[in-house]
Amino acid sequence: MTTTYVPTEEATLETIRDIIEAKNVELLHLQFVDIEGMLKSVTVTTDQLEDVAAGQIMFDGSSINGFSTINQSDLYLKPDMNTFAVLPWTEEEDYSEGRFICSVTYPDGSDFEGDPRNALKNTVDRAAALGYSVSVGPELEFFLFETDEKGRPILETQDDGGYFETSPHDDGEKVRLQVYKTLKKMGFTIEASHHEVAQGQHEINFKYADALGAADLATTYKWVIKTVAKQFGYHASFMPKPIGGANGNGMHTNISLFDKKAEANAFYETADGKELSKTAYHFIAGLLDNVDQFVAVTNPLVNSYKRLVPGYEAPCYVAWSASNRSALIRIPATRGSGTRVEIRCPDPSANPYLAYAVISAAGLDGVERELEAPVETTDDIFSMSEEEIEERGIANLPTSLAQALDAFEEGTIGVDTLGEHITNEYLELKREEWDEFRTTVHDWEVAKYQGKF
Known part of the structure; x- marks a missing residue:
């Protein structure tokens, strides 16, 4: 069986059992993410499939970053049946392994409020209450680095290719091909694959899905790429800015609302000059009005802000445009059912469940309050003077x-969308990260100042 995130027919325990028997699946990996989006897993045998499906597999939540305290540590994994997949790299003639992506619950079956997946489900429910479903199409870039004799990554890229480079200069083509084959077997619809601008940088685009499915896809995508890269002796990195003086890794996030009552894309309107609806303009305004409050989630690392500087195609200015790529928000040319808003600041180190939750909530806030979008910026912002x-x-x-954490803490989007548990744990974790960076003496400082002073 392949993973199906927008199923025409819901996966059931019976259909999954049939696949397990046909593919000789012996082990099941029950996956979930911690507050940073790091993939976690517990492995059980297929003999426990009934307990798995019933959400009866327990784990120690106090050992997971940002989860529960030691005196309330028992948590359970509830699998999303539609995320079942056989893992292609485990398949042998009479053996294979499978996986589920799970949500986290309390012993009584209620949702655990510290689970990022549950936070996104809450935002999806909020959109549904307003009559919308949310679709997300992320674009995650990554680097392929060489490794040393112990398999540890070094800062040497595996090719010297440039944008849309072909073989033999693009040595990553063989890796992307294997990633494509693997993801396709796991149910992905791959739309494009190419070398990116920087040396050793790549992108593989997959078809959009509902917000929750898109976060599942993004999580799986990163895991598969790292797994396949390692098979070739490379290290795949989603670090936002691993190489100074080169483009960084982005996670441009395309998002749209589907009006359930009208059964149509809520962002499309033929009467408007740009063929955008009032809902689209309100959504854009909500993103612009709230971006300072959520950028700590979409760009969660100290290193993230070394990407968000002029000169490397990454947006750092709060503006929107129908086509201008120097703006934070761009409206791709496709219209009709494909009308969407692209927000360009997120990077792939973000927890996709939290990132898509706050982005969706920010846009919905603009729709609910009927915020007016500012004037479009059509000129290249990167070429403007500071005065202009x-x-x-x-x-x-x-x-x-x-700065981002201050805005996140002072604002309301974080706590209203993610809840107090995740917000407080996230702030504590990231404050510690900033303090560690702030108090560390870095190589640049030693090289710059030791001899001079």
């Missing part, structure tokens, strides 16, 4: 993790 940027009223994104 200021005259046009174009704001900057936060320039450091510390």
Whole structure:
């Protein structure tokens, strides 16, 4: 069986059991993510399939970053049956392994509020209450690095290719091909695969899905790419800015609302000059109005803010445009059912469940409050002087993790969307990360100052 995130027919215990028997699946990996989006897993035998399906597999939540305390540590895994997949790299003639992506519950079966997947489900429910479903199509870039004799990554890329480079300069083509084959077997619909701008940088695009499915897909995508890269002796990195002076890794996030009552894309309107609806403009305004509050989630690392600087195609200015790629928000040319809003600041180190939750909530906030979008910025912001940027009223994104965390803590999008548990745990974790960076003496400082002073 393959993973099906937008199923025409819901997966059932019976259909999964049939696949397990046909593919000789012996082990099941029950996967979930911690507060940073790191994939976690517990492995059981297929003899326990009934207990798995019933959500009866327990684990120690106090050992998971940002989860529960030691005196309330018993948590359970509830699998999403539609995320079942046989793992292609485990398949042998008479043996294979499978996986489920799970949500986390309390012993009584209620949702655990510290689970990022549950936070996104809550946002999906909020959209549904307003009459919408949310679709997300993320674009995750990554680098392939060489490894040393012990298999540890080094800062040497595995090719010297550039944008849309072909073999023999693009040595990563063989890795992307194997990733494509693997993801296809796991139910992905792959739309494009290519070398990106920087040396050793790549992108593989997959078809959009509902918000929860898209987060499942993004999580699986990162796991598969790292697994396949390792098979070739490479290290795949989703670090936002691993190489100074080169483009960083982004996770441009395309998002749209589907009006359930009208059965149509809520962002499309033929009467408008740009063929955008009032709902689309309200959504854009909500993103722009709230971005300072959620960028700590979509760009969660100290390193994230070294990508968000002028000159490397990453947006750092709070503006929107129908086509201008120097703006934070862009409207791709496709219209009709494919009308969507692209927000360009997120990077692939973000927890996709939390990122898509806050992005969706910010846009929905604009729809609910009927916020008016500012004037479109059609000129290249990167080529403007600071005076011109200021005259046009174009704001900057936060320039450091510390600034972003302050805005996240002072705002309401975080706690209203993610809840107090995740918000407080996230802030504590990221404050510690910033303090560690702030108090560390880095190589640049030693090289710059030791001899001089």
